[in-house]
Amino acid sequence: MARSAVPAAAPDVAALRDRARIIRRHIVEMLHEAASGHPGGSLSAVEVVTALYFGGILRHDPENPEWPERDRFVLSKGHGVPVQYAALAMAGYFPVDELRTLRKIDSRLQGHPVLGTAPGIEASTGSLGQGLSIGLGMALAARLDDMDSRVFVLLGDGECQEGQVWEAAMAAGHHRPANLIAIVDYNKFQLDGAIEDIIGLEPLAAKWESMGWKTREIDGHDMQQVVDALEWSTQAGEPVCIIAHTVKGKGVSFMEGDNAYHGVAPSNEELPRALSELERGDPEEENARALGSADVLDRAEASIDASAESNGKGGGR
């Protein structure tokens, strides 16, 4: 959806869910092919990224990635870039086949986003904590130029432990750009284990609010809630933070809540299992599953308890 404002017609949520499913398939296939990378944090961000690119939220032009008035999407949690590459390919920025080159020598699809490589990437990230500052700079630059470009920045929950995130949050609270939207992928895990066991973030919404941000908490896998929150964020008129409660590894049962898959790609045996779970199902059933938001949150909490017990299995890097 290039160059137009948010369409008058409401986005087709069922179609978005199907897109999300296909993006998940691309993620597991691409990581399997690369034999490395970060499935957990890619899969937890699928609904948010799908809604941004395909739900009429992000105003962009795959034919002209440098269109000056475009909205920007900065993936601050750069290790989750497979989800962005999948969305960019499906949007037409580059051929879907190119996804197979992820993490290989001479590929445009670097293991973490690099500005100037794959079209559609807006910032080099991978050292956590930096994207919100970059997004703030972009938002203020657009304001100076009288452009109504919006800037969406996706952060990890573990990433929110970095001091720079809060420097940027405080600076945005002061400058009050109306076009800056932070989204936290609150999947409750970081690399070494559960956020709560390492450095807890709560009260997270209150932290953002105390720095002058409007916040909204959603189930980050409920496509309707994601779309609604993103639409609301563009109308808020001040810095907005969407806290998306998610499940790390969402969509692949054996990855959900098992933080071993933070940084371990699916094996040859695991790939078909993952893909079969991501086949198009009965639409009724899919609907019910997508709406089971309370269930999603319950499971996220249960997995935190479980990891506290087992001390997790650890990242692959």
Add this chain to the structure above:
Amino acid sequence: MNHLYPGRTFGKATRDAYGEALRDLGRDHEEIVVLDADLAKSTKSATFGEAFPDRFFNVGIQEANLVGMAGGMASSGKVPFISSFAAFVILKGFDQLRMAVSYPKLNVKVIGSHGGISIGEDGASQQSVEDVALACALPDFVVCVPSDEHQMRAVVKAAFEHHGPVYIRSGRPKAPLVYDTTPEFAFGKAATLRDGSDLTIIANGLLVAAALIAAERLAEDGIEARVVDMACVKPLDEDAVRSAAEDTGAIVVAEEHLLHGGLGARVAQAVATSHPVPMEFVGLDDTYAESGDPAGLMEKYGLTWKEVDAAARRVLSRRTAGAAR
């Protein structure tokens, strides 16, 4: 990466040896505390953390805070060993390393894991190509790049016994063995692994095994290379550098780091002020690398025995040309 090191046996990754050595030291020394920034399972500081949970702090994804806290612990009598990827602990913690550790000369040991480009697929943001230069720029810091698991164990012990700041770089992949057992090691003392009279190859990290292979190939052509493991980049073993220059008259330096500011630059400085001879350098030439398999990257960016071999032949022809003049 095995095919890049023909004929060599592989041991553990230096990061694994780090975790084990630290845990062993921790048994006897209550004053050791270990801090990590959400990479404990990768840096292997978790090996200590599992054995001594009370003396282990995972501070989350906060490298600046990690270094600052270590400063406070050190000035309160603890001996902190702190770790993250080299790219994060050195680069994100640099001002804190300067203000909270180097300037007050505090007893903090900093371990940067996943050094160099042999970390592979994660790409340039996680690869550290400038950590040695930056660590060397901090006054009073001792800076070491061990070549294999055995030397890492010796370096960790020396770091504990030394009172003052130390930086140690560890690596992600399994490393080819250079030693059979824990070697003698002291800061400022290089190890001569092979003697030769035609030139000297000075290396550290993974390039030591590459240098040994290059020396074997050169010997097949009648060229005898001395090979020196310069794990300790600072303080540099200036005596070893001077005698390399005097005895062999040509020097190649090889490292998994930018050419600027690392081992090569420091050796060149020592050569220039003692006994100037022709030199050649193997390292990254003013560039970041990229994502890819570790071996493929080492080949693409010219960090294998082949480049060491070629540099040796270049330096010899330059010396011959010089002598003819």
